[in-house]
Amino acid sequence: MTESMGPLRSDPSTGPRCSARRSNGEPCRNRPMRGQAVCRKHGGASPQARAAAERRQVEGQARSLLAELGVAPVEDPLAQLLRLAGEVLAWQRATAQLVNELESIRYRAANGTEQLRAEVLIYERAMDRAVNVLAAIARLGIDERLVAVTEKQADVVVAAINAAMEAAGISGEQAEQARRAAAQHLRSVA
Ligand SMILES: [Zn+2]
Numbered sequence: 001m002t003e004s005m006g007p008l009r010s011d012p013s014t015g016p017r018c019s020a021r022r023s024n025g026e027p028c029r030n031r032p033m034r035g036q037a038v039c040r041k042h043g044g045a046s047p048q049a050r051a052a053a054e055r056r057q058v059e060g061q062a063r064s065l066l067a068e069l070g071v072a073p074v075e076d077p078l079a080q081l082l083r084l085a086g087e088v089l090a091w092q093r094a095t096a097q098l099v100n101e102l103e104s105i106r107y108r109a110a111n112g113t114e115q116l117r118a119e120v121l122i123y124e125r126a127m128d129r130a131v132n133v134l135a136a137i138a139r140l141g142i143d144e145r146l147v148a149v150t151e152k153q154a155d156v157v158v159a160a161i162n163a164a165m166e167a168a169g170i171s172g173e174q175a176e177q178a179r180r181a182a183a184q185h186l187r188s189v190a
Pocket of ligand 1: 018019020028030038039040041042
């Protein structure tokens with residue numbers, strides 16, 4: 001059996017043909033297996049070839065779903081990370097949709113063993129990536145919230161200082177000095 005791979009022939013009336021050649025050098029005229037360049041006889045039926053073909057097909061489907069989703073960046077100063085998160089989550093949703101459309105998450109391989117479908121493996125990888133990117137954002141979000149709390153507390157303190165000075169009848173340059181001293185003190189605490 002020869003495995004010399006010629007260019008993929010495509011005849012619009014009859015569809016693509018196997019790209020391998022017969023032992024006599026003539027092109028093989030069999031139909032290639034789905035998602036492949038070669039026929040069953042020329043290696044298209046091997047588990048590796050089938051798995052690779054299925055993975056290519058699923059990734060192609062997921063990519064076109066992703067394109068349809070029209071991924072929009074999330075607004076924030078952390079633009080890069082959030083844009084990436086938007087894509088990761090869209091990819092995760094696209095792969096989840098593929099898994100939801102499956103009738104069974106397993107299939108029986110040519111050698112008789114039960115195998116997880118490629119969709120499930122791709123979905124699991126997408127889930128891991130989503131968890132990682134969300135964890136990174138959550139950590140940043142918590143920091144931002146802590147800063148916001150500190151600023152809110154400072155506002156409360158400044159309001160209290162103003163109220164105290166008003167009650168004590170302090171105004172003008174003296175009041176301004178007191179505010180500056182308080183602000184400086186708060187900044188050093190922060
Ligand atoms: Zn062939």
